[in-house]
Amino acid sequence: MAADAENLSTLQLQFARFRRNRLAIASVWVLVLIVLACFLGPYLFPFTGEDADFDYISAPIDFSSPHLFGTDDYGRDLLVRTLEGGRVSLTIGFLGALVAGGIGVLYGAVAGFTGGRTDSLMMRLVEILYGFPYVILVILLSLLFGGGNIALFAAIVFTLWLTPAVIVRSQAEGLARREFVEAARAGGMTSTGIVLRHIVPNCFSVVIVYGSLLVPEVILSESFLSFLGIGIKEPQASWGNLIQTGTSAMDTDLRLLLLPGAFLVAVLLCLNFIADGLRDAFDPNDR
Amino acid sequence: MPSTPMTADPLLSVRDLRVTFRLPQGEVRAVDGVDFDLRKGEVLGIVGESGSGKSQILFALMGLLAGNGGASGKAMLGGRNLLALSPRQLDQVRGSEMSIVFQDPMTALNPYMRVGDQLAEGLIAHHGLSRDAAWKEAVAMLDRVRIPDPAARAQAYPHQFSGGMRQRVMIAMALLMKPAILLADEPTTALDVTIQAQVLDLIAELARETGTAVILVTHDLGVVARACDRVLVLYGGQVMEEAAIDTLFDHPRHPYTQGLLKAMPRMEGEESPRLGTIPGAPSARRGPGCPFAPRCDRKIVICDRESPPLLLEDDRRIACHVEAADAVA
Amino acid sequence: MLRFIGKRLWDGGLTLAALVTLTFFVMRLAPGGPFSKSRKISPEVLANIQKTYHLDEPIWMQFARYVKGLATFDLGPSTRFRDYSVGDMIASGLPWSVTIGIWAILVATLVGIALGVAGAMRRNSATDYAAGIVGVVGVAVPIFVIGPLMQVIFALRLGWVPVGGIAEGWRALILPVLVLALPNIAYISRLTRSSMIETLRENYVRTARAKGIGEGRVVRGHALKGTLLPVIAYLGPATAAIITGSILIETIFALPGIGRHFVDAALNRDYPLVMGITLLYGALLILLNIVTDLIRAWIDPRLRNGR
Numbered sequence: 001m002a003a004d005a006e007n008l009s010t011l012q013l014q015f016a017r018f019r020r021n022r023l024a025i026a027s028v029w030v031l032v033l034i035v036l037a038c039f040l041g042p043y044l045f046p047f048t049g050e051d052a053d054f055d056y057i058s059a060p061i062d063f064s065s066p067h068l069f070g071t072d073d074y075g076r077d078l079l080v081r082t083l084e085g086g087r088v089s090l091t092i093g094f095l096g097a098l099v100a101g102g103i104g105v106l107y108g109a110v111a112g113f114t115g116g117r118t119d120s121l122m123m124r125l126v127e128i129l130y131g132f133p134y135v136i137l138v139i140l141l142s143l144l145f146g147g148g149n150i151a152l153f154a155a156i157v158f159t160l161w162l163t164p165a166v167i168v169r170s171q172a173e174g175l176a177r178r179e180f181v182e183a184a185r186a187g188g189m190t191s192t193g194i195v196l197r198h199i200v201p202n203c204f205s206v207v208i209v210y211g212s213l214l215v216p217e218v219i220l221s222e223s224f225l226s227f228l229g230i231g232i233k234e235p236q237a238s239w240g241n242l243i244q245t246g247t248s249a250m251d252t253d254l255r256l257l258l259l260p261g262a263f264l265v266a267v268l269l270c271l272n273f274i275a276d277g278l279r280d281a282f283d284p285n286d287r
Numbered sequence: 288m289p290s291t292p293m294t295a296d297p298l299l300s301v302r303d304l305r306v307t308f309r310l311p312q313g314e315v316r317a318v319d320g321v322d323f324d325l326r327k328g329e330v331l332g333i334v335g336e337s338g339s340g341k342s343q344i345l346f347a348l349m350g351l352l353a354g355n356g357g358a359s360g361k362a363m364l365g366g367r368n369l370l371a372l373s374p375r376q377l378d379q380v381r382g383s384e385m386s387i388v389f390q391d392p393m394t395a396l397n398p399y400m401r402v403g404d405q406l407a408e409g410l411i412a413h414h415g416l417s418r419d420a421a422w423k424e425a426v427a428m429l430d431r432v433r434i435p436d437p438a439a440r441a442q443a444y445p446h447q448f449s450g451g452m453r454q455r456v457m458i459a460m461a462l463l464m465k466p467a468i469l470l471a472d473e474p475t476t477a478l479d480v481t482i483q484a485q486v487l488d489l490i491a492e493l494a495r496e497t498g499t500a501v502i503l504v505t506h507d508l509g510v511v512a513r514a515c516d517r518v519l520v521l522y523g524g525q526v527m528e529e530a531a532i533d534t535l536f537d538h539p540r541h542p543y544t545q546g547l548l549k550a551m552p553r554m555e556g557e558e559s560p561r562l563g564t565i566p567g568a569p570s571a572r573r574g575p576g577c578p579f580a581p582r583c584d585r586k587i588v589i590c591d592r593e594s595p596p597l598l599l600e601d602d603r604r605i606a607c608h609v610e611a612a613d614a615v616a
Numbered sequence: 617m618l619r620f621i622g623k624r625l626w627d628g629g630l631t632l633a634a635l636v637t638l639t640f641f642v643m644r645l646a647p648g649g650p651f652s653k654s655r656k657i658s659p660e661v662l663a664n665i666q667k668t669y670h671l672d673e674p675i676w677m678q679f680a681r682y683v684k685g686l687a688t689f690d691l692g693p694s695t696r697f698r699d700y701s702v703g704d705m706i707a708s709g710l711p712w713s714v715t716i717g718i719w720a721i722l723v724a725t726l727v728g729i730a731l732g733v734a735g736a737m738r739r740n741s742a743t744d745y746a747a748g749i750v751g752v753v754g755v756a757v758p759i760f761v762i763g764p765l766m767q768v769i770f771a772l773r774l775g776w777v778p779v780g781g782i783a784e785g786w787r788a789l790i791l792p793v794l795v796l797a798l799p800n801i802a803y804i805s806r807l808t809r810s811s812m813i814e815t816l817r818e819n820y821v822r823t824a825r826a827k828g829i830g831e832g833r834v835v836r837g838h839a840l841k842g843t844l845l846p847v848i849a850y851l852g853p854a855t856a857a858i859i860t861g862s863i864l865i866e867t868i869f870a871l872p873g874i875g876r877h878f879v880d881a882a883l884n885r886d887y888p889l890v891m892g893i894t895l896l897y898g899a900l901l902i903l904l905n906i907v908t909d910l911i912r913a914w915i916d917p918r919l920r921n922g923r
Contacts, residue, residue: 381828394819412829
């Protein structure tokens, strides 16, 4: 069997495996569709999500009217608001995961590679931060940074970098002892160089597997903070606060809750399936 | 058709045993038509390389094949075909009439359970003993396998024992119920060389005491020489040769057996500059002919076309076209 | 054994100390003090307030004063509810949160393990797929979407349970507990299932089977302990997740627990209350982690006597 496989790099083999997972691929397509809808969709309409249309207050779903899915009680189009909310949630989600992942990877790589007391100290800090109930930490941090949107972003990132750091650190620790590191050092590479050019790239598959779960985590965090009123605030839309508005009207009008809810659930489901697919493809020991 | 005669009242009689595994890439035959008899009190060795299917024979008998494996054929013990029994029915045989010692003592024992409990379990389940009575017997057995301070050690956990001692515990566990048959799957492979001989001797000695027959699976001819009465040589899931131990070692006739013996480093005998090797490697692909044909240096045309029948000659069985032809000639 | 507990308590104490310090300084440094939101106050009244709440003292003294208060369980007054101390607020909300939390953990653990075991023992059966769906839904659909939906279906349309509030006693807790437990049911069932499948493949389970003691005894006496170890390890994070979730649940179902107080306090910059609840949660989690570690060491003898 070894004779059959051509010289495919490990990466190519892993991606091929991912592509065979139909659920994951379907999820990628659905996700792409939603992303396009959220970022480009609003341009298809003559109004924005903040424009109040006094002719149509609390209008129901009516595909013949200019407001396809109706409006809220301020007369703002629900669909456009949902799509715009999606922009916010998705941007924060992907960007946040990237930043949190980036910080975590660097922190973990440095800690694992350096070892010794620095490593112990760095990991102690992580342990202590881990001991904080997550939501408390996010809320505290968001207060600390002033409570605005930047604060929200910073707070979420600050709580989520921990897990990637722990994972990358144990990978890095294992890698640091391997011979190619010795070789690089003998060749005159600085520690920084080694960390950046050898350690980090080799953690790739681990980062992909666990990092892909970061995106739904960030989106979930932002959503529930916005739901509570601590995150994105009115009149700016985010799926979280749209759902919150929806709950206060749910005894009479479900669609205010269902439309943003459906989008949020769809995105989270897709992300979860994709993450599962990545895990199966990149880490065949699992399962 | 293989002509295996009925030995006078064998304890265990295996005919046409086949073990197949269902893999995504197709079916793999690990055991491909194996026959043998086991007499009361004898030690039968099954020798083969990795992948020869030898361990699967034991697992098939005990109903311990992996989920994607299936066994067919007959394995008659006490009038019942073990291969046709349901797991429930097998449970009455396993652990009481027939027990097994596995290869890796590190993982074969439950790390969360005290050793004494693991020993006593069988007695409680099969013989209905009380916990105290079972423990007493367990401690006595630990003593027989020469574990020092057995009463205290019975309270300990597996990770507190060394590899050799753990294997002794496994042996104790297997022989505690005084089974008629003991199956041993490479019992010494995972142990230090210095301990191997001790453990082998222990198995042989205790088996003799209790009158238990043993099937000892191994890849190591040295083990076979030390402990067995008769040997079965397995290749590619089929029996190549079977004979009493002295007969096999003094006069091996099958090309594979000859190759194996040539590859064994010897202390006595003429000096030869190199250890013999058998060229090639075992392969999973099975053509129509003799499984050893691709690597055989004495093969003739028919070897690649037809599977050789297992023939009885004097006191040995051998499956080889070349030998059969010589014998006729 | 005592050394084990002692060491964990010491570590926990350190974490708590870090928590106190961090929270305190975060509070003090955060923009927007407790009184800057109110309408304009005259300078004298402001000075008076500063004096009463010791806000005019150097920050180190305030910290020392706070720590001293902690020793006597005095968490200070709530700056928003002038008549109540933080201790009072916590005391009023705690019973609700604790009740819901404990029930949620119980339900999540029992149902989760049951589903996981059922799925593992009957792989690819209808049971397994049903459990799998619960697994996916519970993990991907957020509490604040399921909660209101459940309210609509079971409270508004069917009228089986009240929509919220505590007026109807224990019946009002059914829905909150179920919704709170759901994500954990999902996760625990997935965890149990994969753990059991792996454990059943272990060599020592094969040995147990080889002894002919019967499949029931094999699963109960041998496979179960190995299966449950990762689940127990998860109980710590599970409780943290339930604490997080309870904040949402209390908001959605209008229950006066400390989660709700926490959110209100955060929104209103009631720093002493925020701090008090933070410390409470922190201490709770530390205690819980110690307990789960103890349980794990009790099950797995290899974990005793140091790492």
